[in-house]
Amino acid sequence: MGEAIGQILSYGVGVALSPFPIIGVILMLATPRGRINGPALLLGWVLGLALVGTIVLLVSGGADPSDQGQPADWVSALDLAIGVLLLWVAVKEWRGRARG
Incomplete structure (x- = not known):
């Protein structure tokens, strides 16, 4: 913990x-x-x-972590989902910025 x-x-x-x-x-x-x-x-x-x-x-x-001392599988999936979501937001903001 x-x-x-x-x-x-x-x-x-x-x-x-x-x-x-x-x-x-x-x-x-x-x-x-x-x-x-x-x-x-x-x-x-x-x-x-x-x-x-x-x-x-x-x-x-x-x-708790899994039996091997590693994070559970859902933790990695959640990290990946949050990363993809943040990347999508970044691209959306980048495309919506003021030009010139």
Whole structure:
């Protein structure tokens, strides 16, 4: 379990440092009540990530590796499906970009 958390921790840090909360905090600080709204948004973002992470850990608690110590077969299929989905989204965004 600890190894799985170690592997996924980098993804969590990437999500937490993504530009969306940073842009949100900057926009909130530019409002008249920025000193209240900015930290409130940041706290909500962190609590939301913690809640989602807790739910994922609770739901996946019964997901053990196969007998050989390797991930189960469905894990590889899920990785492949997510990769294909992300590649499709990237191609769609690339084709829809502004030209010139």
